[in-house]
Amino acid sequence: MKILGTLAYLISTFLFYEIGNVFNISWLMLHTTSYYPNGSISQVSESVLPFLLSLPIYSLTVKKLKTRGI
Secondary structure, three states: OHHHHHHHHHHHHHHHHHHHHHOOOHHHOOOEEEEOOOOOEEEEEOOOHHHHHHHHHHHHHHHHHHHHOO
C-alpha cells in the first residue's frame, strides 16, 4: 500500500517538474539560473514546491488504498 502511494507521489512530483520545464514556470522547475546583463550568474534556485504539491496526492492515494483494503 505504501509502495503504491510512494510511486504516485514520485510520479506526480516528476510531472510537476516537467510541467515547469515545458511551460517555463520557474517556481515548478528543478533548476533555474538567472544571469546579470554582463553574463555573470546572479542566482541559482531549486524549487521544492512540486514536493509540497504532491503531498495531498500521496495522502489521498494512501487513504483510497486503505479503504479498498489493498
